[in-house]
Amino acid sequence: MQRRTFISRAFAATAAIAATLAGPLPALADALESIKSSGKLRVAVPQDFPPFGSVGADMAAKGYDIDMATLIAEKLGVKVELVPVTSANRIPYLQTNKVDLVISSLGKNPDREKVVDFSTAYAPFYNGVFAPAGLDIKSTADLAGKTVGVTRGAIEDLELTKVAPPSATIKRYEDNNGTISAFLSGQVEAVATGNVVAAAILERNPPKRPEPKFLIKNSPCYIGLGKNEPALLEKVNGIIATAKTDGSLNKIAEKWLGTSLPADL
Amino acid sequence: MHYIFDFSWIWDYGPVILKGLFVTVELTLVGAVAGVLLGILCAWIRTLGPEMLRPPVAAYVELIRNTPFMIQLFFIFFGLPSVGVQLSELQAANLAMIINLGAYSCEIIRAGIEATPKGQFEAGAALALRPLQTFRLVILVPALQRIWPALSSQIVIVMLGSAVVSQIAAEDVTFAANFIQSRTFRAFEAYMLSTAIYLLFAIALRQLLNQMGRWIFPKVAAR
Numbered sequence: 001m002q003r004r005t006f007i008s009r010a011f012a013a014t015a016a017i018a019a020t021l022a023g024p025l026p027a028l029a030d031a032l033e034s035i036k037s038s039g040k041l042r043v044a045v046p047q048d049f050p051p052f053g054s055v056g057a058d059m060a061a062k063g064y065d066i067d068m069a070t071l072i073a074e075k076l077g078v079k080v081e082l083v084p085v086t087s088a089n090r091i092p093y094l095q096t097n098k099v100d101l102v103i104s105s106l107g108k109n110p111d112r113e114k115v116v117d118f119s120t121a122y123a124p125f126y127n128g129v130f131a132p133a134g135l136d137i138k139s140t141a142d143l144a145g146k147t148v149g150v151t152r153g154a155i156e157d158l159e160l161t162k163v164a165p166p167s168a169t170i171k172r173y174e175d176n177n178g179t180i181s182a183f184l185s186g187q188v189e190a191v192a193t194g195n196v197v198a199a200a201i202l203e204r205n206p207p208k209r210p211e212p213k214f215l216i217k218n219s220p221c222y223i224g225l226g227k228n229e230p231a232l233l234e235k236v237n238g239i240i241a242t243a244k245t246d247g248s249l250n251k252i253a254e255k256w257l258g259t260s261l262p263a264d265l
Numbered sequence: 266m267h268y269i270f271d272f273s274w275i276w277d278y279g280p281v282i283l284k285g286l287f288v289t290v291e292l293t294l295v296g297a298v299a300g301v302l303l304g305i306l307c308a309w310i311r312t313l314g315p316e317m318l319r320p321p322v323a324a325y326v327e328l329i330r331n332t333p334f335m336i337q338l339f340f341i342f343f344g345l346p347s348v349g350v351q352l353s354e355l356q357a358a359n360l361a362m363i364i365n366l367g368a369y370s371c372e373i374i375r376a377g378i379e380a381t382p383k384g385q386f387e388a389g390a391a392l393a394l395r396p397l398q399t400f401r402l403v404i405l406v407p408a409l410q411r412i413w414p415a416l417s418s419q420i421v422i423v424m425l426g427s428a429v430v431s432q433i434a435a436e437d438v439t440f441a442a443n444f445i446q447s448r449t450f451r452a453f454e455a456y457m458l459s460t461a462i463y464l465l466f467a468i469a470l471r472q473l474l475n476q477m478g479r480w481i482f483p484k485v486a487a488r
Binding site: 088092149158181 | 434440444450
């Protein structure tokens with residue numbers, strides 16, 4: 001009898017906490033105004049996704065996205081505050097107003113467009129399937145009977161889940177390090193990931209070399225913003241456009257991707 | 266109230282959740298049964314078994330009890346392939362849970378054995394039982410009975426700890442919650458559901474272990 005009372009109390013307490021959490025959120029002021037008045041721009045950046053974002057030997061964040069975040073903060077005349085995120089939690093960070101912008105090699109899709117707004121593209125990016133040279137894969141159909149590793153929630157996960165043949169096994173890892181480790185340790189035969197991730201693995205000259213097999217999607221990176229922030233969106237788009245014409249964006253691309261920006265970006 | 270609950274995805278993702286529940290239950294049952302058997306073996310070695318085997322078993326127990334479960338799991342899944350031992354994520358998860366519970370239950374069961382009055386060993390010898398028979402027929406059951414609540418708790422802890430197997434892409438309840446969260450962006454609902462599943466399963470598991478205790482152990486006069 002006593003145990004039942006305890007359980008029902010536990011449920012009541014849980015419900016009470018849930019009700020508190022579900023209470024009204026404070027009404028948000030215009031995001032651009034609040035960035036300027038607080039004097040800092042909070043940006044979600046990747047922590048495990050070189051060359052877009054990683055932690056250097058000096059423990060400081062570095063990468064394409066970090067340089068982009070610094071550039072935008074500079075142009076807004078505020079300080080930048082980098083918030084390290086994973087590819088699975090970067091949108092929740094924006095939804096819960098823990099950051100102002102997501103500059104985290106974010107791709108665009110209709111589901112995401114329902115919950116966040118996107119700037120114009122700021123970085124080239126494509127996803128494909130990569131596997132050692134010996135493995136004969138030319139298209140999605142060739143994945144039949146094979147094991148492919150992806151990072152859960154990433155765009156290649158969503159795309160591959162739709163198009164992969166039923167006999168292909170998709171293994172979903174928590175972050176890119178998991179996906180890379182799974183490939184290098186032979187737990188998966190192929191990985192679906194970005195061009196830059198494969199390039200970063202190749203740079204380390206591993207025994208298993210991820211060679212590009214086929215393209216899943218060309219999806220340049222966009223900056224994610226909260227819904228309905230026209231002032232901030234216009235400002236960010238303006239900064240990106242200037243950076244494209246004055247060559248500062250090209251400099252970032254050459255520094256981190258080793259190539260200049262493609263003409264169609 | 267600005268937050269509107271949306272559980273409409275539950276029908277689309279029902280199979281993912283059911284599979285997750287199945288994997289968590291499977292991991293728990295296999296881990297609990299094999300882990301406790303391993304624990305009994307190790308406890309026997311550390312108390313009554315051959316002297317020669319005691320140092321390696323002690324080393325195993327210390328190694329497992331003083332390192333994080335997640336590192337043990339990663340070592341088996343990502344590390345062992347380097348020396349040619351390739352295990353699937355479920356095999357790796359099962360193995361990690363067995364060796365983890367094996368070490369903890371060894372120490373719990375050892376406490377039960379060591380609390381056995383000397384007279385019981387002498388009684389076994391007086392009945393002309395060999396040492397192993399004495400252990401199996403006279404010592405073990407009362408020893409387990411003494412530590413059953415602690416052992417039950419350890420099994421529940423290991424079940425809850427199984428949540429980290431989603432890190433190696435084993436598709437358990439936590440994987441299902443993360444999967445739904447990254448597809449629907451309904452984090453609140455997805456984790457609310459997974460919390461409820463773990464809570465109910467933990468309560469059910471505890472009840473089951475209590476019932477098993479009543480069933481396995483002979484009734485004794487209340488002390």
